[in-house]
Amino acid sequence: MKKYIALLLTVVMMLGILSCGGVSAFAAEALPENRCLVGDLDGNGKITAVDARWALQAASGVRTYRAADLQVFDCNGDGKLTATDARYILQMASGSRGYIVLNTVTGERSALGVPTYSKAQAAELLCAYTKQASKGGYTVSGACKITKDVDVGGSTGVLNQIIQNVDPNASLNTVVGSFLGVGEQQYTVHTGEKLPVGRYDLQAFTVTEADIADYRQEGNVLYLRLKDCKNPQKGGTQTLSKVTSAFPTKAEISQALKEQVGTQMSIRDLNSRVSDILLTVTLSDNGIASIRLHFVNDLSLKLSLMAVTTIDGQGQNTTDILYSDFTHG
Numbered sequence: 001m002k003k004y005i006a007l008l009l010t011v012v013m014m015l016g017i018l019s020c021g022g023v024s025a026f027a028a029e030a031l032p033e034n035r036c037l038v039g040d041l042d043g044n045g046k047i048t049a050v051d052a053r054w055a056l057q058a059a060s061g062v063r064t065y066r067a068a069d070l071q072v073f074d075c076n077g078d079g080k081l082t083a084t085d086a087r088y089i090l091q092m093a094s095g096s097r098g099y100i101v102l103n104t105v106t107g108e109r110s111a112l113g114v115p116t117y118s119k120a121q122a123a124e125l126l127c128a129y130t131k132q133a134s135k136g137g138y139t140v141s142g143a144c145k146i147t148k149d150v151d152v153g154g155s156t157g158v159l160n161q162i163i164q165n166v167d168p169n170a171s172l173n174t175v176v177g178s179f180l181g182v183g184e185q186q187y188t189v190h191t192g193e194k195l196p197v198g199r200y201d202l203q204a205f206t207v208t209e210a211d212i213a214d215y216r217q218e219g220n221v222l223y224l225r226l227k228d229c230k231n232p233q234k235g236g237t238q239t240l241s242k243v244t245s246a247f248p249t250k251a252e253i254s255q256a257l258k259e260q261v262g263t264q265m266s267i268r269d270l271n272s273r274v275s276d277i278l279l280t281v282t283l284s285d286n287g288i289a290s291i292r293l294h295f296v297n298d299l300s301l302k303l304s305l306m307a308v309t310t311i312d313g314q315g316q317n318t319t320d321i322l323y324s325d326f327t328h329g
Contacts, residue, residue, distance in 0.1 A: 047089060051089050120208075129288050142322075144317055148315050223281075224279040247297060292323075
């Protein structure tokens with residue numbers, strides 16, 4: 001039975017190789033003493049498809065390995081050997097993932113050919129690079145979507161009636177979507193072009209080490225989670241506004257609501273909690289290849305209906321932005 005499982009896993013892996021357009025080996029040339037490549041299972045100083053196949057076989061139980069070798073096999077650092085490690089090895093062999101060098105004495109890991117950045121250094125790198133990149137050209141793809149419908153209890157029908165008295169084609173969902181900026185934008189900003197070009201224009205980051213809740217580096221990719229924030233305002237005083245302006249403030253939402261339904265409904269109170277502020281930064285030989293930004297905004301608000309009734313509502317929207325193809329002026 002185990003032989004058939006190993007065969008199936010090997011076939012799946014080979015299909016992955018073909019879909020990647022083939023695999024090229026990486027040779028660890030002149031590594032210092034007591035250093036080896038993480039993922040080099042056969043110990044030949046190279047990362048190849050053979051290593052990925054061996055990892056799959058070991059993960060399925062048909063190939064044995066010593067406990068002492070786990071630190072060489074465990075590519076994602078979770079203390080186990082699984083199919084995920086085999087996938088990482090395959091990606092390293094194909095060149096789509098950075099290589100990791102292991103100090104076999106201390107157990108320390110470092111990226112090969114890519115500097116290893118501390119949390120503070122990662123923040124400094126992002127600030128310096130985005131300051132330059134925001135003045136040049138780049139491609140941006142951004143999307144905001146409602147991930148939890150606005151809940152106003154039994155008042156939904158009344159609100160829809162008020163809204164449709166102003167615009168027969170509108171509804172509570174379209175109003176909410178308009179003031180949250182729901183939709184997609186894909187565009188290119190050219191060097192020297194007058195800003196703003198779109199909703200998701202890149203701004204110079206101002207994050208510091210103190211703004212980062214979690215951080216790790218895997219090869220040439222930096223993963224940062226910024227600290228949550230409440231009621232973010234434009235101007236770079238909170239974690240979210242230190243990396244983007246693509247979010248609505250209370251004043252902006254109030255103005256959008258007024259334009260949609262007039263004075264029959266207004267916002268008495270609004271609270272916003274932004275979480276999962278994630279930055280994924282892919283490094284390149286020339287600096288940064290791409291920056292992904294993700295965040296979740298939970299809203300709770302009190303609506304005043306014709307200055308008589310107060311309605312409580314809540315909802316959630318999620319934003320994802322990708323910046324790439326940087327050209328500096």
